[in-house]
Amino acid sequence: MDEHILIKKWIELIPVIIENINNESGDSRQLILDGLDFIRFYADKFHHAKEEDILFEYTDKNSDIIKTILQDHESARSHVRATSEALKRGNRNLIAEHLNAYKELLKEHIKKEDEILYPWIDRDLSTTQVGELFAKFNEAEVKIDKETIEKCKSFIKELKQRIENLKIKKEEVK
Numbered sequence: 001m002d003e004h005i006l007i008k009k010w011i012e013l014i015p016v017i018i019e020n021i022n023n024e025s026g027d028s029r030q031l032i033l034d035g036l037d038f039i040r041f042y043a044d045k046f047h048h049a050k051e052e053d054i055l056f057e058y059t060d061k062n063s064d065i066i067k068t069i070l071q072d073h074e075s076a077r078s079h080v081r082a083t084s085e086a087l088k089r090g091n092r093n094l095i096a097e098h099l100n101a102y103k104e105l106l107k108e109h110i111k112k113e114d115e116i117l118y119p120w121i122d123r124d125l126s127t128t129q130v131g132e133l134f135a136k137f138n139e140a141e142v143k144i145d146k147e148t149i150e151k152c153k154s155f156i157k158e159l160k161q162r163i164e165n166l167k168i169k170k171e172e173v174k
């Protein structure tokens, strides 16, 4: 849930990022590229992998909720690929469409996990299993590249300011 907080800060700012996409500006392109790196590394390689490789091992993988959650992860990955493609082609509408779809998907996804999935898993875990989970999460956290995690955190910290700078530049062009 703590990791969701950082991911939510990013998705909350997607609408204003979309508003300020400017094909002529290298800065807006770089901001989206960095956002995609944040998703690939923090939301996917780190967070979703912890869920898929560790947490869901404690659940019934054939249950509808787990199937839905895994499907969401796949859809999120395909929106990231599509955004990246659209960015290469400089297609503003497609960038906006896929970033927006990603935002909507993840917003609902995090809500499902926080309100339904995690409490449901938590109820069925024994104290020993909770201990095991903590140990496995710690292990995953030790293995992951700390420098990139810090980069992801700074990306979120600086995001509002970077968007403000984009807005100022857009005004100057007008």
Ligand SMILES: [Fe+2]
Residues within 6 Å of the ligand: 048, 051, 069, 073, 109, 113
């Ligand atoms: Fe998830």
Ligand SMILES: [Fe+2]
Residues within 6 Å of the ligand: 004, 047, 051, 110, 113
């Ligand atoms: Fe999650």
